[in-house]
Amino acid sequence: xxxxxxxxxxxxxxxxxxxxxxxxxxxxxxxxxxxxxxxxxxxxxxxxxxxxxxxxxxxxxxxxxxxxxxxxxxxxxxxxxxxxxxxxxxxxxxxxxxxxxxxxxxxxxxxxxxxxxxxxxxxxxxxxxxxxxxxxxxxxxxxxxxxxxxxxxxxxxxxxxxxxxxxxxxxxxxxxxxxxxxxxxxxx
Amino acid sequence: xxxxxxxxxxxxxxxxxxxxxxxxxxxxxxxxxxxxxxxxxxxxxxxxxxxxxxxxxxxxxxxxxxxxxxxxxxxxxxxxxxxxxxxxxxxxxxxxxxxxxxxxxxxxxxxxxxxxxxxxxxxxxxxxxxxxxxxxxxxxxxxxxxxxxxxxxxxxxxxxxxxxxxxxxxxxxxxxxxxxxxxxxxxx
DNA sequence: CGTTGGCTTGAGAGGGCTCAAGGCCAGTGG
DNA sequence: CCACTGGCCTTGAGCCCTCTCAAGCCAACG
Numbered sequence: 001x002x003x004x005x006x007x008x009x010x011x012x013x014x015x016x017x018x019x020x021x022x023x024x025x026x027x028x029x030x031x032x033x034x035x036x037x038x039x040x041x042x043x044x045x046x047x048x049x050x051x052x053x054x055x056x057x058x059x060x061x062x063x064x065x066x067x068x069x070x071x072x073x074x075x076x077x078x079x080x081x082x083x084x085x086x087x088x089x090x091x092x093x094x095x096x097x098x099x100x101x102x103x104x105x106x107x108x109x110x111x112x113x114x115x116x117x118x119x120x121x122x123x124x125x126x127x128x129x130x131x132x133x134x135x136x137x138x139x140x141x142x143x144x145x146x147x148x149x150x151x152x153x154x155x156x157x158x159x160x161x162x163x164x165x166x167x168x169x170x171x172x173x174x175x176x177x178x179x180x181x182x183x184x185x186x187x188x
Numbered sequence: 189x190x191x192x193x194x195x196x197x198x199x200x201x202x203x204x205x206x207x208x209x210x211x212x213x214x215x216x217x218x219x220x221x222x223x224x225x226x227x228x229x230x231x232x233x234x235x236x237x238x239x240x241x242x243x244x245x246x247x248x249x250x251x252x253x254x255x256x257x258x259x260x261x262x263x264x265x266x267x268x269x270x271x272x273x274x275x276x277x278x279x280x281x282x283x284x285x286x287x288x289x290x291x292x293x294x295x296x297x298x299x300x301x302x303x304x305x306x307x308x309x310x311x312x313x314x315x316x317x318x319x320x321x322x323x324x325x326x327x328x329x330x331x332x333x334x335x336x337x338x339x340x341x342x343x344x345x346x347x348x349x350x351x352x353x354x355x356x357x358x359x360x361x362x363x364x365x366x367x368x369x370x371x372x373x374x375x376x
Numbered sequence: 377c378g379t380t381g382g383c384t385t386g387a388g389a390g391g392g393c394t395c396a397a398g399g400c401c402a403g404t405g406g
Numbered sequence: 407c408c409a410c411t412g413g414c415c416t417t418g419a420g421c422c423c424t425c426t427c428a429a430g431c432c433a434a435c436g
Contacts, residue, residue: 060329068329083322086315119307126314127274133317134271136324137258141248143331144256144363147424166382175332180424182384335392354414368392370416377436384431391424399416406409 001029004052005104008076012127013120023121026114027104032056032097038105039095045084047105051077054101055164058093059172069173072098074161078128098165143175148184150174189217192240193292196264200315201308211309214302215292220244220285226293227283233272235293239265242289243352246281247360257361260286262349266316286353331363336372338362 002024009015015023028047032038032054039045041061049056051073058079059069070093073079084091085108115122142153154174155162162170171181190212197203203211220226220242227233229249237244239261246267247257258281261267272279273296303310330341342362343350350358359369 068332070325070328082318083325086318086322115311119310122307122310122314123303126310126317129314129317129321130270130274133321133324134274136321136328137271140258140324140327140331141256143328168382177425178383179385179426183424186384356414365393366415367394367417371392374416380433380435382432382434385429387426387428389424389426391422393422394420396418397416398418400414402411402413404409404411406407 001052002027002104004076005050008050009121009124013124015118015120019118019120022118023114026110027106030103030105032101032103034097034100037094037096038103039081039091039093041092041094042090044088045081045091045093046108048078048080048082048085048108048111049073049095049103049105051075051079052102052104054097054099055161056095056097056101056103057169058095060093067172068175069169072158072161072165072169072173074164082129098169147174147176147180150176151181151184189240190215190292192264193238196238197309197312201312203306203308207306207308210306211302214298215294218291218293220289220291222285222288225282225284226291227269227279227281229280229282230278232276233269233279233281234296236266236268236270236273236296236299237261237283237291237293239263239267240290240292242285242287243349244283244285244289244291245357246283248281255360256363257357260346260349260353260357260361262352270317286357335362335364335368338364339369339372 002020005027006015006020006024009023030038038047038049038056039058053075055075056073056079057069058071058073058081059067061067071079079095081091081093081095083089084093111125115125138153142150145153151170151174154170167181167185168178171178174181176184190208193215194203194208194212197211215238218226226235226237226244227246241263243263244261244267245257246259246261246269247255249255259267267283269279269281269283271277272281299313303313326341330338333341339358339362342358355369355373356366359366362369364372
């Protein structure tokens with residue numbers, strides 16, 4: 001159950017077996033049905049989640065009632081509302097499962113303690129945060145390009161996940177309507 | 189010279205005087221003329237920069253030769269290409285000064301060493317990275333809104349800096365043309 | 377089999393872009 | 407001291423990409 005997350009961590013820092021055990025002891029396991037929420041608008045986000053099976057989405061609903069997908073999360077990805085966790089304020093996001101899924105979750109306060117006990121763990125989170133930041137920079141750039149290029153970029157990075165996500169969700173992630181995404185894909 | 193940066197750090201972690209001295213010893217000071225580059229496309233980004241006076245911009249030039257501003261940096265902000273620093277690959281960004289400026293810079297390798305010597309420093313960088321990530325999330329959301337709302341959001345957060353930056357630069361940051369920004373501002 | 381969710385296609389409207397011209401101001405050199 | 411130049415802001419006209427609204431289709435499912 002912990003193989004995926006430990007392998008992920010080992011890409012950036014080296015934990016000895018004792019530290020690994022100490023870390024995994026802090027994790028909870030949870031299975032999710034499709035459409036099940038792990039966070040809803042207005043709640044505090046108390047956990048960071050690591051996906052070991054399935055897929056989730058984080059989205060915001062604007063004043064007009066439209067969904068805007070901030071990010072997807074597939075196997076081997078972290079997902080949570082880092083703003084809510086950082087500031088302790090209620091979240092503006094919803095996070096739910098796109099497929100039946102399994103996640104490992106860690107309490108944010110327990111994680112802060114672990115950072116003091118195992119500084120390498122804080123290093124790991126610093127690095128994945130940096131990666132996430134960089135991925136968003138790219139997204140900001142592409143949001144300024146026409147629909148066709150946005151989709152092409154998405155396809156080149158996440159094309160292998162495309163079948164698992166409804167087109168409407170991809171359109172929302174790309175900041176375009178389902179109709180235009182459909183037209184772009186059919187090159188019409 | 190170090191008052192601003194130490195005050196910034198103290199918002200998130202507490203360094204004792206010895207650690208402060210150890211950290212500031214790793215900093216270099218640099219004065220910049222308006223339009224002077226601290227990073228150009230194709231170079232490796234070896235330093236992270238903390239602005240103590242003036243303002244800088246980080247931008248990318250696309251295939252059509254258009255500038256896209258990724259971020260501004262005013263007093264009390266960090267700026268650098270974290271992707272290039274993280275991966276050791278050449279940068280796609282340019283960073284230059286919008287006004288005559290002063291920055292403190294720190295070598296990325298020296299910084300990695302300091303993280304091991306002073307774990308609290310890694311915590312500090314983890315936290316500001318998290319803040320930067322969250323700020324970008326908001327930007328991603330607003331890039332999906334009409335020009336007027338983008339400007340309103342910019343104004344509400346950075347309005348006090350507006351006089352110091354040419355309108356074209358703000359338009360580029362907002363992902364619109366100078367003409368539309370001008371029309372939005374004149375509510376015409 | 378009716379219902380629901382997702383994909384497809386069409387027609388019209390509109391926000392923002394492009395291209396173009398003109399104005400204002402500060403810095404510079406004759 | 408003043409004309410010239412470059413940087414920046416302003417305004418107009420036409421066009422295009424994308425959105426909106428509306429239908430219709432198909433597959434999965436209870």
